[in-house]
Structures are given as C-alpha cells and as structure tokens.
Amino acid sequence: MNHLNSLQLSEYRSLLRILRPAFSEGEIARIKQVIRFLHQSVSEKSEDLVEKSFNQALSVASVVAGDIGLGTHSVIAALLYKAAELHIVSEHDIKNLGGDKCAELVEGLIRISSFEMQPSAGQAENFRQLLLALAADIRIILIKLAERLVVMRSMDKEDLPFRLRLAWEAFNLYAPLAHRLGLYNLKSEMEDIAMKHSDPENYFLIEQRLRETSRKRTRLIREFITPIENELTAQGFRYEIKSRTKSVWSIWNKMKKQQVSFDEIYDVFAIRIIIDSEPKNEKSDCWRVYSIVTDLYQPNPQRLRDWISVPKSNGYESLHTTVIGPGGTWVEVQIRTRRMDDIAEKGFAAHWKYKGVRDDNSLDQWLGKVRELLEMPAADASEILDELQRNPLNEEVFVFTPKGDLRKFPQGATVLDFAFDIHTQVGCSCMGAKVNGKNVPIRYVLRNGDKVEILQGKSQKPKPDWLDFVVTTKAKTRIRQYLKEEVVREAEHGKELLMRRMKNWKVDYNDENIRKLLDHYKLKTSSDLFYRISVHEIDLAEVKNILTRREEPETVAEPLQPAVPAETVTVPQTRSEDFLVIDDKIKNVDYRLAKCCSPVPGDEIFGFVTVSEGIKIHRINCPNARQLLQKYGYRVVKAHWKYPEGTGYFEAVIRITGIDELGVINKLTDVISRDLRVNMRSLSIDAKEGIYEGFVRVMVRDKIHLNELIHRLAKVKGVLTVSRVEGM
Numbered sequence: 001m002n003h004l005n006s007l008q009l010s011e012y013r014s015l016l017r018i019l020r021p022a023f024s025e026g027e028i029a030r031i032k033q034v035i036r037f038l039h040q041s042v043s044e045k046s047e048d049l050v051e052k053s054f055n056q057a058l059s060v061a062s063v064v065a066g067d068i069g070l071g072t073h074s075v076i077a078a079l080l081y082k083a084a085e086l087h088i089v090s091e092h093d094i095k096n097l098g099g100d101k102c103a104e105l106v107e108g109l110i111r112i113s114s115f116e117m118q119p120s121a122g123q124a125e126n127f128r129q130l131l132l133a134l135a136a137d138i139r140i141i142l143i144k145l146a147e148r149l150v151v152m153r154s155m156d157k158e159d160l161p162f163r164l165r166l167a168w169e170a171f172n173l174y175a176p177l178a179h180r181l182g183l184y185n186l187k188s189e190m191e192d193i194a195m196k197h198s199d200p201e202n203y204f205l206i207e208q209r210l211r212e213t214s215r216k217r218t219r220l221i222r223e224f225i226t227p228i229e230n231e232l233t234a235q236g237f238r239y240e241i242k243s244r245t246k247s248v249w250s251i252w253n254k255m256k257k258q259q260v261s262f263d264e265i266y267d268v269f270a271i272r273i274i275i276d277s278e279p280k281n282e283k284s285d286c287w288r289v290y291s292i293v294t295d296l297y298q299p300n301p302q303r304l305r306d307w308i309s310v311p312k313s314n315g316y317e318s319l320h321t322t323v324i325g326p327g328g329t330w331v332e333v334q335i336r337t338r339r340m341d342d343i344a345e346k347g348f349a350a351h352w353k354y355k356g357v358r359d360d361n362s363l364d365q366w367l368g369k370v371r372e373l374l375e376m377p378a379a380d381a382s383e384i385l386d387e388l389q390r391n392p393l394n395e396e397v398f399v400f401t402p403k404g405d406l407r408k409f410p411q412g413a414t415v416l417d418f419a420f421d422i423h424t425q426v427g428c429s430c431m432g433a434k435v436n437g438k439n440v441p442i443r444y445v446l447r448n449g450d451k452v453e454i455l456q457g458k459s460q461k462p463k464p465d466w467l468d469f470v471v472t473t474k475a476k477t478r479i480r481q482y483l484k485e486e487v488v489r490e491a492e493h494g495k496e497l498l499m500r501r502m503k504n505w506k507v508d509y510n511d512e513n514i515r516k517l518l519d520h521y522k523l524k525t526s527s528d529l530f531y532r533i534s535v536h537e538i539d540l541a542e543v544k545n546i547l548t549r550r551e552e553p554e555t556v557a558e559p560l561q562p563a564v565p566a567e568t569v570t571v572p573q574t575r576s577e578d579f580l581v582i583d584d585k586i587k588n589v590d591y592r593l594a595k596c597c598s599p600v601p602g603d604e605i606f607g608f609v610t611v612s613e614g615i616k617i618h619r620i621n622c623p624n625a626r627q628l629l630q631k632y633g634y635r636v637v638k639a640h641w642k643y644p645e646g647t648g649y650f651e652a653v654i655r656i657t658g659i660d661e662l663g664v665i666n667k668l669t670d671v672i673s674r675d676l677r678v679n680m681r682s683l684s685i686d687a688k689e690g691i692y693e694g695f696v697r698v699m700v701r702d703k704i705h706l707n708e709l710i711h712r713l714a715k716v717k718g719v720l721t722v723s724r725v726e727g728m
Contacts, residue, residue, distance in 0.1 A: 063146035077105035167194035191249035297323035439690035457720030494534030590614035597622035602703025
C-alpha cells in the first residue's frame, strides 16, 4: 500500500503473513479493501487519530487472526471498531465493507467500551453486566481481549494511575476471561505486563534472575530432550519439541504461595512435545509418548494431569507430568497433538479449523456453546480460574503393562478387566495387582497412566460377584463361561467325594440311594446334589445318617442350623487297636505318630522302631522317610490304618498365603471353625509387602477331611495358596 510510514508498513506486512496460511485469496482481498478504506478515512484526520485508530487497528487484527484464530468478519470488525467509535466510519460504511454480521460485532464492541470498570467490590456485578452485553455474539469479547492486549503492550507512555487501572482490569477481568477461553498466551502476557507496572520491583528482580540462569536452563533442556528425541524418532513419531520458561507472574505467584525464593522454584521451565497424529489415534499416541518419557525419567505420580480424557471446560487438551531430569532437576512435560496445541494456543476459536466450522449455521452453534460456558455462574471473576466441566463423551482409559505396552479400556474398568484382557487364565487366577508399585484389590478402578502388574494365585477362581464390578464384555463373557464350567467341575468333585464315603460306609452307590437323597433334600437332579455336597451346602455326616438308618419314617429336610463351636477333641498319641495295624510279628508295642510329618488316617504310612519310644509312625512322603529307609531299613516295619476313615481326631498343619487385607483372620477362622467345625489348635500370620503367610494347626478325622478343609480354604477371597505342611 502507498503512503504508509515504516511502522504502518511493518504492521501491514505482519498482518498479511498471518492471514495467508489460513484465509483464502478472496478473503484476503476483502480485508485489504477494508484496510485501504480505513487508511483513506483516517488520513483526513489528525496524526494522533491515525496513530490511535489505524496503527492500533492493524495490531488488533493481527492478534484476532493469529493469536486467537478468528475469521474474516472478526478481522474486519477489529479493523473498523476504533474508527467507528471515533465516528470516522459510519454504520453504513461498515455494512458495505463487512456485512450485517460485522456491523453487529462493531456495535457490541462500542457498547462494551462504555462500561466503567472501577477497582471495587462491585467488580463482580460489572463482570456480569459485561457477560450480559456479550450474549449476542461471543466474538465480541475475543476481539475486546485482543484490543486490550494491544493497548497494554504500548502503555509504557501512559501516566501511572492509568497504568495501574489497566493492570487491575487485566488481573481481575481480562486475564480470567482469557484463561476461561483457553487463550493462555494472551493471559500470560497480560499478567506479566500488569505486574511490570503494578509491582515493578519484584517483576524486574525475577526477570533478572531468569536472564542470569538462561544459559544453565538451555544446557539442561538440551540434555533433557536429546534422549526423548532419540526414542521418539526410533518409534517413528513425527514431532516437535518446544521449551518455554514460565511467565514472571506465574513464578511470582508460586514464590508467594509456597513462600520460597526464586532458586527454590523447581519447575521454572517446561517442555512441550507436539506430535502429528490421526484423530482416531490421538489419545493412544499421547499415552505412548508419556510411556517413553516416564521410562526415561522418574515421574512424580502426584503431578500427572490428564486433560485428554477430561478436557478443561475451555477445550484445553494435554497430558502434563513432572519428572526428575538431569542433575535432579524437576521438569514439567506437556504432551499433545498438533490439533491440541493449536487449541491450547488459540482457545475455543481453533475448533473451527478441526471441525470444519466455516458456514454461519455451524458457527452460530459453536458460539452458542462458548456463550454457555461464559454464562456459567461464578461469584466473581477469580472463581472461573478453577472451574472445570467434565466431558461425558470421553469414555476411554489408557494404561500400561509392566513392559510399557499400552492398553485401552472403557471408563470404570477394573484390575480384573485388565487381567482378562491379557489372557483368560490370567483373569481367572487374578488376586489383585501392583499399580504404580502399590498393591491394590481386583476391584481397583483403572486411571489413565496407571502401570499395572497382575498378581496371580494358583488357588484363585472366578466368583459370581466378579460380574458386579467388571465392565468389559470380554471379562463378563469369560467369567460366566468359567462359572458354568465350575458348576460341572464341582458336581464331579462332589460325586467322587460321595462315592468314596459311601464305599467307606459300606453303602451301595446306586440309583435307589441317590433317589433317597434327592427326595430328602428336595432336589431335581443328581448334579444339584453332587454340587451342594462339593460346596459343603450338604453335610456328609447327615448324608451318612440318611443312608445308614433303617426303616425310619421319611423326614423333611430341616433348614441349616446356626453354626456351633468346633468340637473339643483328644489327640491319640499311644497305641490303640482302634487306629493302626502294625506288622504281625510285633506284639504289644506302643507307637506314636511322628511330629515331623503328622500322619492322619488315609495317609500311606510305615513304622520305625526307636530305641526308647517304641514305634514311630511316619508318612511315606515324610521329610525324614528317605534317610530312615536308606540307613535303618532293618528297623522299618509295615503299618496301615485299621479304618481309612478316622474314628478320632489327628493333628495337621496347613500353610496359607494370600493378599494382606482387612479381615483376613476372620475369613479364615469362619471357614475352619464355623463352616466346617474343625478344631483349630493355633494360628499364626505374618505379612510382608502386601502378602501374608499363615500356619494353622488343626484337628481332622482323616485325609479326606483334611483335603476338604484345604479345598474350602482355597476358595476364600484373597487366598493365593493352601498346602499341607509336612511337619512343624
């Protein structure tokens, strides 16, 4: 353009550079026409008006198009607004140049300028009036923010009272508005300028310290990002890494809030990793980058901020974490895609580019949503700094395996969902997990960024209540499938148990006896009977009474009685013809049950002739058996139980391991003493790193009785392993 001075020409060229990437040739030509008209109109006025209306208009238009990302109507309104306020251009001129929409924007901007903002308690009311005035079109406030920033950039020449007033308005109105709309660069620049004029001493002190530490920061940043660049490149990412120093105002705020000096602020600078990613892969790609960063540097779990799954109310999306960098320096890392970065830089307006919002109807819908955001109730301007609005459409959670593989789950997914996603067997045996190094139960709800290691137990099996807290279809299907198969397995176990017992009772296993039991318990199928025997809903002692009594009237099954205390028993320690048959060649010799292996009826046994204690009875698989048989074979005698099903009570020791949680002892003792009525001689439990180990000394009738107890304990929630101890 002709007749522009060097400053005006520089501003004009800067505006065109901003317009070319985002605006069409037709739109740029239209904006050039407006600039020519504006320059011609103001040139007829005083030089002071030219400076105020033309130079400022070019600067405001640059912020509107570049920093905020608004469209043609907004750029034209920004160019003409000041001239219209000074009556240099008319409403007719504006409509001819920009149309009715542009005229409405200019009218709204002039109306806002009539508000008098005073530093007083009534500021909140003025703020509400401003919102009310803006209800017609939210672009008005965006242009006003741009205009105020341009004014603040050049307010060094103004007198102190005016500068202090602008600083107060920036802190209490314009910066909070910019924050709420996601315009963080505008917000930070306004706050820094405001502090420079309202608190120059502290401002220049911090600015000086930033200059003095600049070289050290540059070196630390280079050391920090090099390993990240290498790994991102190796994994095929297209990316850009930026570093930025925190604003003077934010550093000063931290110093005041934490009551520390400049040197004690640990995150003076931040690293931003911007990746190119397809829309469908954005979340998973960001979490993959997070995994790379946290594999290289130790993160602070308390400083993870996930604004990808739950964006801020102003549309801001990013992953933030703080890690320990070189030399123990804390570094804030921001991870986002190119789209997210554009929105972070330009706020809500950047949504246009990515949602294809160019037609008026779509634009009106978008502006309506932003207007709703600004009209959310707030007691005063400062409250909007902390308001967040959760987005219910973000229903995905991204977590990591111990090897760093990324897995995606629906919101609400638990450790158990994770386990079944790995493998069905892992899910079926899941006892809990280590999440970020800490033990958690299977019900733990996964959160973004969690690193999950599943804990398994050989005796663990799916329970019906698992269906109450898993959310994935895969987990629900696998659990239901297992439970159906488990009923069949339990029925088989119950049948086998009943057949062995009936053989011991010398009762025939036939259809007649099974029918007798079905009639007594009012069951339809033998599978129901066998299942209830296996899970101890039917007591085998009662079954024995039913099958061995003779010609008794038919009785109706009574409901289960409340549990009674375990019986008091006497331990058989000396010879008794009721228990054992010793080698026929040895007569009238006392025997004792060896403490090293604690045999019970049903165990394979042998006798060992001692020098002074008679015969000791050992199990064939006793820890000492091999040595005794090899060295003293001549002192070994045959022995077997007279009755495989015990007629007394014998001592056995059981080892139990499991997840250490509240109520462990109660769960175990309930099964032992209340449910199975087994006498418990002692119980000791020690816990370490979330896993307990317990030893229980019990009195059982025989091996079958002992195996039933082990089988039942293995089903207790939280139990990992149950085994018989050879001796203690």
